[in-house]
Amino acid sequence: MTWTALTGGTLVDGTGAAPAQGSLLMEGDHIAAIGVIEIPAAARQVDCIGLVVAPGFIDSHSHSDLQVLENRREKLAQGVTTEVVGNCGFSVFPARSDRTALHEFANGILCGGDDWGWPSAADYLCAARESARLVTVHSLAGHGTLCLAGASRERMLEACLEEGACGLSTGLMYAPGANVPFEELERLCRVVARHGKIYTTHMRDYSLGLLDAIEEQLELARRTGCRLQISHFQAAGARSWELQPVALERLERAREQGVDVAFDCYPYTRGSTVLTQLLPQASLEGGIHGLLERLARPVERRRIAAEMSSGMAHGWGDLFVAAAGTEANQRLVGMSLKRVAAERGCEPAEAVFDLLAEEQGRVNVLEINQSDGNLRQALAHPLSSIVSDGFYVRGRPHPRLYGAFAHLLGGVCREWGWLTIEKAVHKITEQPARRFGIERRGRLAAGYIADVTVFDPATVGSPATYENPCLPPTGIRHVYREGVKLI
Numbered sequence: 306m307t308w309t310a311l312t313g314g315t316l317v318d319g320t321g322a323a324p325a326q327g328s329l330l331m332e333g334d335h336i337a338a339i340g341v342i343e344i345p346a347a348a349r350q351v352d353c354i355g356l357v358v359a360p361g362f363i364d365s366h367s368h369s370d371l372q373v374l375e376n377r378r379e380k381l382a383q384g385v386t387t388e389v390v391g392n393c394g395f396s397v398f399p400a401r402s403d404r405t406a407l408h409e410f411a412n413g414i415l416c417g418g419d420d421w422g423w424p425s426a427a428d429y430l431c432a433a434r435e436s437a438r439l440v441t442v443h444s445l446a447g448h449g450t451l452c453l454a455g456a457s458r459e460r461m462l463e464a465c466l467e468e469g470a471c472g473l474s475t476g477l478m479y480a481p482g483a484n485v486p487f488e489e490l491e492r493l494c495r496v497v498a499r500h501g502k503i504y505t506t507h508m509r510d511y512s513l514g515l516l517d518a519i520e521e522q523l524e525l526a527r528r529t530g531c532r533l534q535i536s537h538f539q540a541a542g543a544r545s546w547e548l549q550p551v552a553l554e555r556l557e558r559a560r561e562q563g564v565d566v567a568f569d570c571y572p573y574t575r576g577s578t579v580l581t582q583l584l585p586q587a588s589l590e591g592g593i594h595g596l597l598e599r600l601a602r603p604v605e606r607r608r609i610a611a612e613m614s615s616g617m618a619h620g621w622g623d624l625f626v627a628a629a630g631t632e633a634n635q636r637l638v639g640m641s642l643k644r645v646a647a648e649r650g651c652e653p654a655e656a657v658f659d660l661l662a663e664e665q666g667r668v669n670v671l672e673i674n675q676s677d678g679n680l681r682q683a684l685a686h687p688l689s690s691i692v693s694d695g696f697y698v699r700g701r702p703h704p705r706l707y708g709a710f711a712h713l714l715g716g717v718c719r720e721w722g723w724l725t726i727e728k729a730v731h732k733i734t735e736q737p738a739r740r741f742g743i744e745r746r747g748r749l750a751a752g753y754i755a756d757v758t759v760f761d762p763a764t765v766g767s768p769a770t771y772e773n774p775c776l777p778p779t780g781i782r783h784v785y786r787e788g789v790k791l792i
């Protein structure tokens with residue numbers, strides 16, 4: 306058995322307890338001892354004086370379903386050793402043999418080609434165990450994917466959970482999830498509750514309709530008893546900022562009444578999404594083809610434009626093109642929709658419609674979503690786990706993909722002083738491990754798996770910006786997964 310001792314560091318054990326000086330001893334793939342301990346003579350010693358020794362980070366909201374299999378290093382470079390994928394209704398299973406509709410549905414988020422999809426949770430999780438060498442992969446079953454798979458959704462969900470999926474995710478802002486009646490969600494949440502797993506949701510609305518959206522999800526949890534995790538909690542768009550404190554109060558009150566609800570959030574005020582999300586849900590029925598057909602009819606076109614503008618909590622100057630597929634539109638990347646419209650000499654809504662037609666619906670958008678005060682309140686809230694919610698794009702991704710965890714420890718904790726290091730570490734280790742039923746990870750304790758991230762608290766940080774996002778973090782010094790040194 307190989308022994309590795311990380312000596313003389315500051316131990317931040319994941320529980321939220323105050324940091325303590327000491328050493329950590331790993332034996333093979335697990336932690337043998339921690340604290341002021343005797344180091345066996347045969348142990349390899351790694352000097353960690355001046356460094357923080359923490360559990361490997363858990364990204365409990367990731368869209369790297371496909372990229373974890375390719376061993377992309379963006380997350381590992383931040384100290385992440387476990388990822389929960391299958392979020393927001395998008396999972397890579399269960400897929401039926403004709404996967405065209407699934408690819409059209411999910412490629413904007415999963416950044417895949419035309420060659421992916423697994424018939425069952427067991428197949429995907431097995432592929433992940435065999436191929437993913439940098440992180441441990443857990444996956445939710447995505448409700449959108451279940452809808453496209455055809456057969457009985459409850460039975461398919463049941464099978465997914467039995468085969469090791471850690472819960473169910475919904476994406477109620479996107480078709481097909483958006484069109485699903487409450488009763489179906491209730492039936493599915495009952496299945497989740499019966500298995501003791503978690504239900505995570507990208508709710509119907511995060512801006513002007515935030516409170517109703519939260520109420521609906523709380524009602525599901527009340528009726529079914531399932532554990533509820535609100536995904537990327539925020540009040541998006543300046544017109545909705547005042548709703549956030551009210552929304553948090555509702556979550557707190559529900560908890561007092563026995564609902565097991567919590568949420569995740571990412572440490573940035575700007576978000577990234579797809580351009581179609583600005584449109585009224587009904588206009589997207591039948592996918593991009595349905596939309597383009599509707600837009601070809603002048604009356605419909607005016608109606609959709611009016612509905613879009615009145616429902617928006619953002620100003621057009623707060624929305625930026627992040628990625629587009631065609632060569633001709635590359636010059637728009639980084640430009641606000643307000644400016645795109647001005648350059649084209651048309652109304653912003655018209656510019657959106659034209660862009661969607663030119664790109665067959667596939668345009669990614671960066672949006673100024675949150676105020677600093679709201680972001681701080683959400684990150685510091687006892688119910689929040691902190692996540693990347695990162696996804697790959699062909700073009701310029703959101704900097705959270707490269708830097709969420711390092712930015713949390715450097716920018717948010719050290720520079721802004723919003724959170725203590727032990728609190729921040731808790732929100733990316735033990736807290737998500739508990740929520741998602743991830744056993745023997747997320748904590749530095751004897752008998753736990755030896756997933757360990759060592760960073761320099763003075764230099765940890767992310768230089769990734771919205772303009773130049775593809776930069777690796779600084780200050781992550783050593784990363785071990787199952788006792789194996791990966792960084």
Ligand SMILES: [Zn+2]
Binds near residue numbers: 536
């Ligand atoms: Zn989402």
